[in-house]
Amino acid sequence: MPPDETPELHPDAAGWALGALDPDDAAAFETHLHDCAECQATVAGFEEMARALKSAAPAVEPPPDLESRTLAAVQFAVLEAKGETAAKAPQPTVMMAVPKQEVPTVASVRQAVTEAKAPVGIAEPSPPRMSRWWHWHWNFPVFSLAAALGAAAAAVVVVLANFGQGAGPALVSGTGPSVTTPLSATTAAKTFHVGGATGEATARQAGESWTYVLQVRGLRPLPGNGFYECWWSGPKSSPANRMFVSGGTFVVGKSGSATLTMTTGVDPRVFRRMKITVEQPGSGRLLGPTVLVGQSLT
Amino acid sequence: MSVTDEEDRSAAEEAELVAQIAAGDVGAPVTELYRRYGKRLFRFGVQMLGNNALAEEMVQDCFVRLWRSAGRYDPERANVGTFLFVIARSAALDLRKRPSSRELLPLEEVYTPPQFDHVEQVLDSLIMREALDTLTVAHRQVLRLAYDQDLTQSQIAERLGLPLGTVKTRVFHAMRALRAALDERGFHAA
Numbered sequence: 283m284p285p286d287e288t289p290e291l292h293p294d295a296a297g298w299a300l301g302a303l304d305p306d307d308a309a310a311f312e313t314h315l316h317d318c319a320e321c322q323a324t325v326a327g328f329e330e331m332a333r334a335l336k337s338a339a340p341a342v343e344p345p346p347d348l349e350s351r352t353l354a355a356v357q358f359a360v361l362e363a364k365g366e367t368a369a370k371a372p373q374p375t376v377m378m379a380v381p382k383q384e385v386p387t388v389a390s391v392r393q394a395v396t397e398a399k400a401p402v403g404i405a406e407p408s409p410p411r412m413s414r415w416w417h418w419h420w421n422f423p424v425f426s427l428a429a430a431l432g433a434a435a436a437a438v439v440v441v442l443a444n445f446g447q448g449a450g451p452a453l454v455s456g457t458g459p460s461v462t463t464p465l466s467a468t469t470a471a472k473t474f475h476v477g478g479a480t481g482e483a484t485a486r487q488a489g490e491s492w493t494y495v496l497q498v499r500g501l502r503p504l505p506g507n508g509f510y511e512c513w514w515s516g517p518k519s520s521p522a523n524r525m526f527v528s529g530g531t532f533v534v535g536k537s538g539s540a541t542l543t544m545t546t547g548v549d550p551r552v553f554r555r556m557k558i559t560v561e562q563p564g565s566g567r568l569l570g571p572t573v574l575v576g577q578s579l580t
Numbered sequence: 581m582s583v584t585d586e587e588d589r590s591a592a593e594e595a596e597l598v599a600q601i602a603a604g605d606v607g608a609p610v611t612e613l614y615r616r617y618g619k620r621l622f623r624f625g626v627q628m629l630g631n632n633a634l635a636e637e638m639v640q641d642c643f644v645r646l647w648r649s650a651g652r653y654d655p656e657r658a659n660v661g662t663f664l665f666v667i668a669r670s671a672a673l674d675l676r677k678r679p680s681s682r683e684l685l686p687l688e689e690v691y692t693p694p695q696f697d698h699v700e701q702v703l704d705s706l707i708m709r710e711a712l713d714t715l716t717v718a719h720r721q722v723l724r725l726a727y728d729q730d731l732t733q734s735q736i737a738e739r740l741g742l743p744l745g746t747v748k749t750r751v752f753h754a755m756r757a758l759r760a761a762l763d764e765r766g767f768h769a770a
Binding site for chain 2: 291293294295296297299300301302303304307327328331332334335336337338339340341342343344345348349351352353355356357359360495
């Protein structure tokens with residue numbers, strides 16, 4: 283007989299403690315119990331458990347998005363404590379490709395905390411409202427190629443969260459694998475006096491998209507309306523056939539540091555190469571000089 | 581590795597996670613602690629507040645408070661789990677006092693915040709739930725029919741299409757397995 287069929291104590295002890303015996307069985311067991319010290323001890327323990335069982339917590343599960351909302355709540359608290367919001371951080375005013383409402387202000391983060399179903403930093407994939415500058419960029423042949431190759435489908439819902447000076451550690455939401463891309467300065471960086479610049483991007487898959495947290499250090503504010511731009515290049519990108527997707531633009535303050543959160547369909551395992559370029563509106567070039575470059579560690 | 585060694589290692593890991601949060605890292609350490617405690621805290625919130633939406637808010641508030649107080653955490657005084665539930669209790673009490681919570685709370689309990697004993701009972705109920713979750717489906721099923729639906733063993737046998745003797749032994753072994761699971765968690769019913 284299998285072990286499950288051979289209780290060494292009275293088989294009705296547990297049922298009696300639970301109040302689950304039928305009346306005849308209960309009466310018979312109580313007669314036995316009166317003279318059986320072993321069963322008395324067993325029943326005492328079982329009775330305590332039976333009482334506690336009645337008050338067992340319900341088997342409720344937290345909603346799956348509570349984790350991301352909790353992280354958003356903490357991020358919001360950090361922003362509030364710093365007295366900083368992305369809206370307060372310096373932004374390129376003319377050439378921003380990001381619709382204003384997608385910049386995570388305190389109000390929008392608060393909304394995310396209380397309402398959002400998406401992880402931190404993921405904006406609703408509404409069609410981007412492009413500035414004239416961006417429109418020009420979009421119509422550029424290389425971008426058309428990228429769009430034709432599906433990069434545009436993965437394109438770019440961008441949330442910039444420039445935390446500015448002393449930006450804290452990265453918070454990358456999402457539940458999938460994370461991919462890191464270390465960035466180091468190029469030779470051209472010295473031209474812009476940022477030869478010591480470094481950076482790192484960490485991407486984590488969140489549903490069908492990827493949330494990137496890009497941290498850069500050692501950059502400098504650019505003169506005029508200059509700004510930095512983050513790009514991914516595709517697996518078959520070459521000087522003759524360039525496949526680039528922009529993640530967004532940013533500026534840095536005097537600290538030279540910034541932390542950006544970007545959500546996109548660009549898979550870092552496919553678009554492995556990332557670069558940060560220096561851009562000047564009206565330069566006529568698609569990509570400005572690259573100051574930081576790196577390849578994802580996959 | 582003994583159970584105690586493993587517990588010590590886990591406690592040290594969690595203390596380190598809190599230290600990282602105190603140092604300003606609100607990414608991976610928060611995620612890891614959420615994954616370890618989020619479900620329990622949520623259930624705690626449901627028990628304390630009687631409302632899932634408020635429980636979700638309590639969990640979020642709990643981690644924000646953890647970030648704010650992480651610098652004051654002393655691993656010599658309490659483990660991280662205890663620290664979190666003390667925070668959660670405070671967050672739940674504040675939510676109960678909040679006027680805007682009242683429409684979500686059971687009316688008769690709005691003005692009677694739970695006392696410490698109640699919190700202890702809630703924690704016990706969470707441990708009981710976790711212990712129940714470790715049982716086999718068959719064991720959990722017979723216990724649930726007995727304690728939740730107040731069925732007798734013959735009614736359970738009829739419901740499940742099993743011989744009465746099988747139900748009796750299954751109930752017996754379910755209770756024994758439950759006791760073992762509770763013992764592992766240091767739970768002793770009062």
